[in-house]
Amino acid sequence: MTEFAILLLHDGGQPAKRLTLVTTDSFDAWLGAQGERVRAHVAATRFAGKPATLVVVPGDGADWDAVVGVPAGDLGPWDLAHAATALPAGTYRVDGATGLAGLGWLMAQHRFDRYRSTPEPEGARVLLVAGDATETVRLAEATALVRDLVDTPAADMGPDAIAAAVQEQARLFGAEVRVTVGEALLPASGDAGFPMVHAVGRAAATQPRLVDMRWGNPAHPKLTLVGKGVSFDSGGLDIKPASGMALMKKDMGGAAHALALARLVMQARLPVSLRLIIPAVENAISGNAFRPGDILASRAGLRVEIGNTDAEGRLILADALTLACEEQPDLLLDFATLTGAARVALGPELPALFSHDDALAAAMTEAGTAAGDPLWRMPLWAPYKDMLKSTIADINNAGEGGFAGAVTAALFLDRFVDKGVRWAHVDLFAWNPAAKPGRPKGGAAMTLAAGFGAVKTLLSLK
Incomplete structure (x- = not known):
C-alpha cells in the first residue's frame, strides 16, 4: 500500500503550488479576472472548467500554478483524483476547502503492482489540507x-x-x-x-x-x-x-x-x-x-x-x-x-x-x-x-x-x-x-x- 500519510499533510504554510478550483459556471468569471497572457494560454488549451480537467497556468518567470475543473457544490471524494495523477510530482494546496476530496487524491496514487516485473516509479503528489487528515488516511x-x-x-x-x-x-x-x-x-x-x-x-x-x-x-x-x-x-x-x-x-x-x-x-x-x-x-x-x-x-x-x-x-x-x-x-x-x-x-x-x-x-x-x-x-x-x-x-x-x-x-x-x-x-x-x-x-x-x-x-x- 502507498504510504498515504506522507501524501496528505496538514497545511503549515509550506511552499506549495496553488490549485484554483473552478466550475463550468464560475469559469468565465475566473478567466475574466486573469491577465492577457493567462487568457491566451487557456484559450490555446481549450480548458473550460469541466470536471476532471485542468490547466497549468504560467506565473512570474518559471513559476506556475494550476486551475482544476470540479463539479458545482461541495467537493466529493473523487473530485481531485484526476489532478492527483495529471499534475507533476510536487506539493499543492487548494485555494478553498478540500472537503471529502482527500480520499480520491490518495487513492489516485495507489498502485497494485504485485504482478508487474518492473513497476514504474512515480513521484509523490502531496496535498496540504486544513486540519487533521488522520481519518482520511x-x-x-x-x-x-x-x-x-x-x-x-x-x-x-x-x-x-x-x-x-x-x-x-x-x-x-x-x-x-x-x-x-x-x-x-x-x-x-x-x-x-x-x-x-x-x-x-x-x-x-x-x-x-x-x-x-x-x-x-x-x-x-x-x-x-x-x-x-x-x-x-x-x-x-x-x-x-x-x-x-x-x-x-x-x-x-x-x-x-x-x-x-x-x-x-x-x-x-x-x-x-x-x-x-x-x-x-x-x-x-x-x-x-x-x-x-x-x-x-x-x-x-x-x-x-x-x-x-x-x-x-x-x-x-x-x-x-x-x-x-x-x-x-x-x-x-x-x-x-x-x-x-x-x-x-x-x-x-x-x-x-x-x-x-x-x-x-x-x-x-x-x-x-x-x-x-x-x-x-x-x-x-x-x-x-x-x-x-x-x-x-x-x-x-x-x-x-x-x-x-x-x-x-x-x-x-x-x-x-x-x-x-x-x-x-x-x-x-x-x-x-x-x-x-x-x-x-x-x-x-x-x-x-x-x-x-x-x-x-x-x-x-x-
Missing part, C-alpha cells in the same frame, strides 16, 4: 486493503490466504484469531459445527475454514462483522460459463470489506467488543462436490435443499450468521458479493442494503450520503419467502422462478438471524468495471465510510 488504507485483496488472483488468495490476511491485521492491532479448518468444521459431540461451510468448500484443493477474530473489551458494546469469503466461485456442479467465471476472484469481496471495516474500528480504537467472522472457501468441482438436490445440515439446525450450487455464498454466510447470533451482538453487519440481481437492479456502484431496522438502515444510508459512499435500501419482502420453500426440507437455497434474486437471497439469510439482533446485510459488487479517476478497473471498496459512520452513530461512540 485511515480510510484510504482500508480502501487500499480491499482493492489489493480483491485484485489478487485466486491462486494466491485462496481460503488459506484470506485467513492469513485476517491474521496479519490481527497482529497489527493485538486481536486474537481462531481458525477452524477442514474436517474440524463438521459437527462433533456437543458442537453443531459449520456443516454448510464444509459442504461448499470440501471439493477444493485448499480446505475450507471459518476465521473468527476478536478484539477489544468484552464489556463494551458487541459489534460483529461477517464477510463472505469465497476465494473463487466456479458455480460448483451448476457450473458458470467462462464469461461468468471471469471476475470470480472477487467473490471474497465481502470478506475484504468486513476485514477493512474491522481495521478502521481497531485503528480508531473504538470502545467496542469487536468480532469478525469470515467463512473462507473455494466453490470448486470434484468427485465430492455438493450437488443440486442435496439436503445440507446447518449450524442452526435447519435443513437446506440445494436448488443451485451457484447460490453458495448464502450457505456459508448462514452458518457464520448463526455463530454471530449466539452471543446476541448489539450490532451485526454482513457484507457479500451475493447476487447478480442486485447489480441488475442498482448497477455496479450502488450496493443494496437490507435490514428490518429502520434506524440502522437510516444510519447507514445517511453516513454513506455524507461521505460520498452511497448505498440503497431494498425490501426484505416477506411474501417472497414462499419462493424459498422446499417440499422435502426446511428451506431451499435458490428462489424459484428467478425473480427478485437479491431479495430472496437476503430473505434466506434472514432465516438464520435471531429476530432480537440488530442486523443489516449489504450486497455489493466490489469491482470497478471501467476506470475512472482514482478508481482503476478492478477491485473496489464500497460502504466502508457508511459502515464506520453507522457503527459510531448506533453504538453512541461519537
Whole structure:
C-alpha cells in the first residue's frame, strides 16, 4: 500500500503550488479576472472548467500554478483524483476547502503492482489540507486493503490466504484469531459445527475454514462483522460459463470489506467488543462436490435443499450468521458479493442494503450520503419467502422462478438471524468495471465510510 500519510499533510504554510478550483459556471468569471497572457494560454488549451480537467497556468518567470475543473457544490471524494495523477510530482494546496476530496487524491496514487516485473516509479503528489487528515488516511488504507485483496488472483488468495490476511491485521492491532479448518468444521459431540461451510468448500484443493477474530473489551458494546469469503466461485456442479467465471476472484469481496471495516474500528480504537467472522472457501468441482438436490445440515439446525450450487455464498454466510447470533451482538453487519440481481437492479456502484431496522438502515444510508459512499435500501419482502420453500426440507437455497434474486437471497439469510439482533446485510459488487479517476478497473471498496459512520452513530461512540 502507498504510504498515504506522507501524501496528505496538514497545511503549515509550506511552499506549495496553488490549485484554483473552478466550475463550468464560475469559469468565465475566473478567466475574466486573469491577465492577457493567462487568457491566451487557456484559450490555446481549450480548458473550460469541466470536471476532471485542468490547466497549468504560467506565473512570474518559471513559476506556475494550476486551475482544476470540479463539479458545482461541495467537493466529493473523487473530485481531485484526476489532478492527483495529471499534475507533476510536487506539493499543492487548494485555494478553498478540500472537503471529502482527500480520499480520491490518495487513492489516485495507489498502485497494485504485485504482478508487474518492473513497476514504474512515480513521484509523490502531496496535498496540504486544513486540519487533521488522520481519518482520511485511515480510510484510504482500508480502501487500499480491499482493492489489493480483491485484485489478487485466486491462486494466491485462496481460503488459506484470506485467513492469513485476517491474521496479519490481527497482529497489527493485538486481536486474537481462531481458525477452524477442514474436517474440524463438521459437527462433533456437543458442537453443531459449520456443516454448510464444509459442504461448499470440501471439493477444493485448499480446505475450507471459518476465521473468527476478536478484539477489544468484552464489556463494551458487541459489534460483529461477517464477510463472505469465497476465494473463487466456479458455480460448483451448476457450473458458470467462462464469461461468468471471469471476475470470480472477487467473490471474497465481502470478506475484504468486513476485514477493512474491522481495521478502521481497531485503528480508531473504538470502545467496542469487536468480532469478525469470515467463512473462507473455494466453490470448486470434484468427485465430492455438493450437488443440486442435496439436503445440507446447518449450524442452526435447519435443513437446506440445494436448488443451485451457484447460490453458495448464502450457505456459508448462514452458518457464520448463526455463530454471530449466539452471543446476541448489539450490532451485526454482513457484507457479500451475493447476487447478480442486485447489480441488475442498482448497477455496479450502488450496493443494496437490507435490514428490518429502520434506524440502522437510516444510519447507514445517511453516513454513506455524507461521505460520498452511497448505498440503497431494498425490501426484505416477506411474501417472497414462499419462493424459498422446499417440499422435502426446511428451506431451499435458490428462489424459484428467478425473480427478485437479491431479495430472496437476503430473505434466506434472514432465516438464520435471531429476530432480537440488530442486523443489516449489504450486497455489493466490489469491482470497478471501467476506470475512472482514482478508481482503476478492478477491485473496489464500497460502504466502508457508511459502515464506520453507522457503527459510531448506533453504538453512541461519537
